Amino acid sequence: MALLGERAVVLGASMAGMLAARVAAEHYRTVLVVDRDIPPERPVHRRGVPQAAHGHVLQAGGVAVLDELFPGVLSEMVAGGVPTWSDGDLSRVYLEYGGHRFLRSGCLPDAVTTYMPSRPFLDWHVLKHLSAIPNATVLSGHDVVGLVSTQEGQRVTGALVARRGATEAASVLDADLVIDASGRGSRAPVFLQDLGYGRPREDELVVNLCYTSQWLRIPPGAIHEHMVATFPRPGEATTVALLNHENDTWLMTVGVMAGAEPAQDYTDMLRLARRRLPRRLLEVLESAAPVGHTAHYRTPSSRWRRYDEMTRRPDGFMVTGDAVCSFNPIYGQGMTVAALEALALRRCLRRGDTDLPQRFFRDAAKIVRVAWRNAVGADLSLPEIAGERPLGMRINSRFADMVLTAVETDVVVNSQFFRVLSMLESPTRLMRPSILARVARANIRRPQPIPEPEPAPAG
Structure with missing residues (x-):
């Protein structure tokens, strides 16, 4: 050089x-x-x-x-206990994005390895x-x-x-x-x-995000997924994430936006999670053992x-x-x-x-x-976030909603969306004729709205 x-x-x-x-x-x-x-x-x-x-x-x-840039660092982390998701098995992730729940069966045809270290x-x-x-x-x-x-x-x-x-x-x-x-x-x-x-x-776009996170001790095998993440949707500007990290440790993060009251402790985090997660996950979280203190973080805006x-x-x-x-x-x-x-x-x-x-x-x-x-x-698709929404953005948001509708049922669109979300490929890849045809078919026979998670009893 x-x-x-x-x-x-x-x-x-x-x-x-x-x-x-x-x-x-x-x-x-x-x-x-x-x-x-x-x-x-x-x-x-x-x-x-x-x-x-x-x-x-x-x-x-x-x-x-x-x-x-750092050859060997990934294999070193895996040897140190970092879990990976490499087979594309969609049952190992629970994702809800923009009010659409990702397909939960089948395997991504061109899966890439995802590594799950804590920061x-x-x-x-x-x-x-x-x-x-x-x-x-x-x-x-x-x-x-x-x-x-x-x-x-x-x-x-x-x-x-x-x-x-x-x-x-x-x-x-x-x-x-x-x-x-x-x-x-x-x-x-x-x-x-x-x-x-x-x-x-x-x-700048003001989002007024507040995070609350808690490390948890969860028995091995109690949760099938590597990753659980529900992102904000209109009327529910709450994020709930549960990540499996090195040596079978788990980190739960709950975020609220647009000035909503953040969770103060783990009990509060569970209260918000009941609005977003299914009963089987909540039952595990109810019995999980918190480790260490609850952490808080605020960020006012994207800038x-x-x-x-x-x-x-x-x-x-x-x-x-x-x-x-x-x-x-x-x-x-x-x-x-x-x-x-x-x-x-x-x-x-x-x-x-x-x-x-x-x-x-x-x-x-x-x-x-x-x-x-x-x-x-994604933020401006939420009515809770104030900001200008020009025509081009509204068109893109409508197209994104159509793609996400297809993500609920089509494994090929799932795979392409994952690659875009992972920043491996440009969003323009979603506009290829073969993908557009699948998106159109999925929207023509649009499935019934996914039922809300059945809330687990408090306590």
């Missing part, structure tokens, strides 16, 4: 940061990842990743990137593999307080960092490239404004900072991951988008560093746009 500089500095050991650092290590003599947390000795929640205590799914599109377990293994790269180092326990640039501000030449809790002055880390992967709280807009470039425009639209930007500085776009997390897109952005970064670096930020932001925006439309379109 062509050497493009002496050092790249990555701000944040988020999933986006670790993936970006892995790619940068191919083109810079050294890569330094600056992070506020002290690397844990075992998989635990990190303060810098507050959402890690809640349900996460690494979509198949992200799995493929992870396997390419702390995944982060810990990826960080271990990154730390094994000879020219990559993690500078832990430090905050980023600013950028350093040339006198004219035309190029970023490093980052200003300070040790957490220390009294000494901040120090300068010289760099040929600085990549901000510090998450939703990124201060990149402020840093750019200080350099005279102004802030990027922001697209896309449009760095791709800035007419002026400095060389030597890029932004990736949630620092660019943070989606409504119930759709599980964030890590996979970050992984696809890492591949975009690799393609850009292989073409040299001329106009590197411009090329990267343009390519990354193409990736973000697909996920943004999917998430925002």
